[in-house]
Amino acid sequence: MYLYLKSEMIKTKRTKIRKMLLMIPLLGSLLAIGFSFLGGSEIVPLSVETIINHWGILWLSVLIALTTGLLNNLEKKSTNFKTIIGLPVNIQKKEWSRILFSTGLVAVGSLLLIAALIVTSLLIQTSPHLVSFSSCILAVILMFFTSLWQIPFCLWLSRKTNLFITLLLNSMLNLNLGSLFAPTKDWWLIPYSWQLRVQIPLTKMHSNGIPLPKSSELLSYSVIPIAVVLSLLLFISLTLIAIRSFNKLEVKS
Template identity: 80%
Template sequence: MKSEIIKTKRTNIRKMLLMIPLICSLLALGFNFLGGPEIVRLSAETIINHWAILWLSVIIALTAGLLNNLEKKSTNFKTIIGLPINLQKKEMSRVLLVTGFAALGSLLLIITILLTSLLIRTSPYLVPLSSCILAVILIFVTSLWQVPFCLWLSRKTNFFITLLLNSMLNLNLGTLFAPTKDWWIIPYSWHLRVQMPLTKLHSNGIPLPQKDELLSYSVIPIALVLSFLLFFVLTFVAVRSFNKIEVK
């Protein structure tokens, strides 16, 4: 873990980690200000919606892809293979590192939401601030499965395919299935669905009417269980796959 953290020094990984939550917030606020005073009130909820639709998936794909790029461009994993270490534990440390970066990005987003609520006193408008914070936490947890998936995918393909595929599937497939009854079938829709009852906002950015079925909290425990199961399965696959590079 320490060696992986050291590798990220003086790289774009840390810069992107700081910039992406800020970009997400500024873009969401910019769109809201174009909509007028009534839409500006929804700034906190809109920031969360933008974060779930695109930016958290971008952070995970960027971090995983750049980590693998560091290894490919230096020795193509030959240094790691030659070390007397457990390769499965090595990959687990990389999973934990990307998870930590995603958690830090989520924390930075929470800070920007808190600052937004101070600058725009009517934001959040639909829900309490505590619900907004909980929504960001649940979005992070239900997106954890993307970490081992992106590490494996970027190692098998490349950085650009991983970034494009992870962000576009989330943006298109996730938003398509999240409001439907089949939301649980598509992993990319899980984090979009759990934020709806907490922010009272549809994945398309429109406030949900009262008593809408999408406001049901029953989806949250289902999404959490499915997310943890898929995270463990994909982590197992990624770790076993990484271990096999020893024989190449």
């Protein structure tokens, strides 16, 4: 497996994939801070919480879609997967390594977001305002775990369609379905709402970006283990489906 992972690492050197890891957390953070300053002095102390909220609503799903989509594009534009099919390699291990590699890239992106949160809290000393900084870090980590299922899904989808459709579908479903269902009792039925739902009790902020009252039912921590377990189960299921689909890959002549 190490050799397969090493192959993916070498393949992505000097590509847009690695640049996305820095650009997306930075862009998402700067835009969120910009929105906070536009909101006035009362909103500025909420900058860290706002960055996390925006990350869950849009940018995390964008990062996953771009990472997996660009990874598939490398194969499509070079040999259209002919190299993989033609070589004596284990196809299932190859796809599994691509999923693991994409997971590692998204993890790095999440760590870079945490770094952006640290810088923001140092520049704006009153932020975070609603919760402790440790709660904000935990929120980012849990959002990573509850979005893992999107990685095998986007790898499969971008292989079947293209980067544009994958980016549009994954980001728009998250932006619309996720933010719509996250604050409802049916949040667990919609996978796109999981990453938003787990950050609500940790940041004390509604998915629409408004601070919640202390009596709100949305502040219950009981949803966190449910969301994590559901996401891991869906990740395993979609990974098996993606590997089986990749194993049946046929190269078009």
